[in-house]
Amino acid sequence: MGHSLRAAALLALVVLSVLVSLLITSLKQFGSGSTRFFNATDPEELRSGLDVQLRERRKEILPLLPPHDDDDDEKNGVLEDVQRSSDSVLDLSLWNEVMLGTGKAHRDQMGCESLVDVRAVEVLGSGYTKVVVKANVAGGQAVALKMVNEQGVDMRKCVKEFKDAQGCRELVSYKLQKEMLLLQRLRHPNVIKLKGHCSGVHGGGGGGGVERGRVAVILEQGTPLQMIQLLQTPWEDRFRVCLDLVRLLHFLSRSPLGSVGLLDFQPRQFITVSGQLKLTDLDDVSAGEIACWTDADCTLKFPHRNFTVPCSTRGVCDGLNEKRNIYNAYRFFFTYLLPHQAPPGLTHLVDHIMNTTGELKADINQTLEAFEQILLLYKSGLHLDNLHPSALRDYTVMRDMSPSGNGEYRCWPSYSQQGCVLSVHSAREAAYICNSHSQCNSFTLTGQKTWTGHHLASFRSSFGHLVPDSASEVYVKKSKVPQSPSS
Ligand SMILES: Nc1ncnc2c1ncn2[C@@H]1O[C@H](COP(=O)(O)OP(=O)(O)O)[C@@H](O)[C@H]1O
Ligand SMILES: *[C@@H]1O[C@H](CO)[C@@H](O)[C@H](O)[C@H]1NC(C)=O
Ligand SMILES: *[C@@H]1O[C@H](CO)[C@@H](O)[C@H](O)[C@H]1NC(C)=O
Ligand SMILES: *[C@@H]1O[C@H](CO)[C@@H](O)[C@H](O)[C@H]1NC(C)=O
Ligand SMILES: *[C@@H]1O[C@H](CO)[C@@H](O)[C@H](O)[C@H]1NC(C)=O
Ligand SMILES: [Mg+2]
Numbered sequence: 001m002g003h004s005l006r007a008a009a010l011l012a013l014v015v016l017s018v019l020v021s022l023l024i025t026s027l028k029q030f031g032s033g034s035t036r037f038f039n040a041t042d043p044e045e046l047r048s049g050l051d052v053q054l055r056e057r058r059k060e061i062l063p064l065l066p067p068h069d070d071d072d073d074e075k076n077g078v079l080e081d082v083q084r085s086s087d088s089v090l091d092l093s094l095w096n097e098v099m100l101g102t103g104k105a106h107r108d109q110m111g112c113e114s115l116v117d118v119r120a121v122e123v124l125g126s127g128y129t130k131v132v133v134k135a136n137v138a139g140g141q142a143v144a145l146k147m148v149n150e151q152g153v154d155m156r157k158c159v160k161e162f163k164d165a166q167g168c169r170e171l172v173s174y175k176l177q178k179e180m181l182l183l184q185r186l187r188h189p190n191v192i193k194l195k196g197h198c199s200g201v202h203g204g205g206g207g208g209g210v211e212r213g214r215v216a217v218i219l220e221q222g223t224p225l226q227m228i229q230l231l232q233t234p235w236e237d238r239f240r241v242c243l244d245l246v247r248l249l250h251f252l253s254r255s256p257l258g259s260v261g262l263l264d265f266q267p268r269q270f271i272t273v274s275g276q277l278k279l280t281d282l283d284d285v286s287a288g289e290i291a292c293w294t295d296a297d298c299t300l301k302f303p304h305r306n307f308t309v310p311c312s313t314r315g316v317c318d319g320l321n322e323k324r325n326i327y328n329a330y331r332f333f334f335t336y337l338l339p340h341q342a343p344p345g346l347t348h349l350v351d352h353i354m355n356t357t358g359e360l361k362a363d364i365n366q367t368l369e370a371f372e373q374i375l376l377l378y379k380s381g382l383h384l385d386n387l388h389p390s391a392l393r394d395y396t397v398m399r400d401m402s403p404s405g406n407g408e409y410r411c412w413p414s415y416s417q418q419g420c421v422l423s424v425h426s427a428r429e430a431a432y433i434c435n436s437h438s439q440c441n442s443f444t445l446t447g448q449k450t451w452t453g454h455h456l457a458s459f460r461s462s463f464g465h466l467v468p469d470s471a472s473e474v475y476v477k478k479s480k481v482p483q484s485p486s487s
Helices: 002-029 043-064 073-084 092-100 153-162 165-185 235-253 320-337 344-358 364-380 389-394 427-436
Strands: 119-126 130-136 142-148 194-199 215-220 260-262 270-273 276-279 285-287 299-301 306-308 395-404 420-424 442-449 455-460 465-477
Touching: 043 153, 043 165, 142 165, 153 165, 165 194, 165 215, 235 260, 235 276, 235 320, 235 364, 260 320, 299 320, 320 344, 320 364, 344 364, 389 395, 389 427, 395 427, 395 442, 420 427, 427 442, 427 455, 427 465
Parallel strands: none
Antiparallel strands: 119 130, 130 142, 142 215, 194 215, 260 285, 270 276, 299 306, 395 465, 420 455, 442 455, 442 465
């Protein structure tokens, strides 16, 4: 009991400090949609209305609970009982065990104790349901804490309707708990990593626990995806985002939970961690294919296109989740990120992907294959085969040197703000680029590499002098050698 009180107090502390910082940002979100779907003033009627919703949310989560081990016969029995009678009573102690993380599956995860020394709380992002803050947990590790957004649309709507902040917090926190269960079941490099959680649901049985509904989910920390910013980055990085997305969708099409469709598919549901794309908002998914009677039940409606798949003899819309995901990837990501400035040798493959995803002519396997083929060609430089092989002959190379002093010029899209730094497969490609820039008289292959293994090359009009640098090579146009200082 002492432990649970301590944990609850800690959680309250985190929540409090977050609320302060939220006060400012949240005012903007104030009072959007206000559709009342429940009309009552009687407190008992209100409470039972809320209870109906709470039960529905629980029912939604039950299929996501991790399967128990075979040797755990007793618990298996309990779980089955719960599932059978899920409309009526729910075994709270089992529920709490799963949510509290006392079950076997979660013992190695971070819990409330890791939030003891939580520092430097700053908001990373927020949505209708949740708010995410930056935190450094014990040991200095940087994490993200996801909690119910007290000022979000979900909470406001609920409180307006049911006038019960505590009950509403519990209701909204089911979305967070659903997400947590999904994160446990859907582990993948392109899904945000769940590190643990601290839950305010305490004490088995009766439900007299303090802080019911308070949950903080501990996640790896990332950077919200900024589409506008991404549009200004080199093609290689934009391609990476799309490739990561396709790898994720490939996994989701045959996940441990069956075929998973993302219903709220928007760039803001993703973040990047060291340049790698990860899905973070998972509370709105459909796991398993949709049941149907006729083909008309299997229709995907988008603003400019409708698609229909056949209703199978098993009575499900086969492949509908996968198709929805692919089209949304095309609609929200590929159209913006992929074609623009694709390497000339790869445009026909990119165009092909744009067409097959935009028309839903390829399944996710074929789409992934097409992406991996582009990656392979790009990495190996095969798409550059038609570049004139003699470009390098015009340059003199000076190894283990790097230039310094003035002489940088800017280009776009450069990896560096000050100069012209581009990703190249080889010195030959760099020479070809240098020849196409009127200012360029030399380039340097720096020791730095991009995620594909390409070199970062720095292009210059001139340089003051050379300094020793074992990782780098300077190529100077022969007409300019010897390069004298100044000018
Ligand atoms: N691990 C994380 N690191 C950094 N930012 C995150 C992380 N997870 C989520 N965010 C940011 O927080 C926002 C809200 O999280 P999200 O789960 O999408 O909540 P909601 O369900 O309310 O939309 C996201 O849009 C994203 O910008
Ligand atoms: C809500 O209920 C009141 C009385 O019970 C009624 O007068 C009012 O029209 C109802 N409003 C809606 C939107 O149904
Ligand atoms: C999609 O279907 C809806 C109704 O089923 C229809 O109103 C709409 O015009 C269709 N849109 C397109 C682009 O075909
Ligand atoms: C795909 O290609 C066909 C034939 O060239 C064209 O009519 C169609 O508009 C293209 N679709 C997309 C989404 O690019
Ligand atoms: C897609 O690939 C997976 C293996 O990655 C395979 O099991 C599955 O059958 C393939 N699906 C189709 C439609 O070819
Ligand atoms: Mg979101």
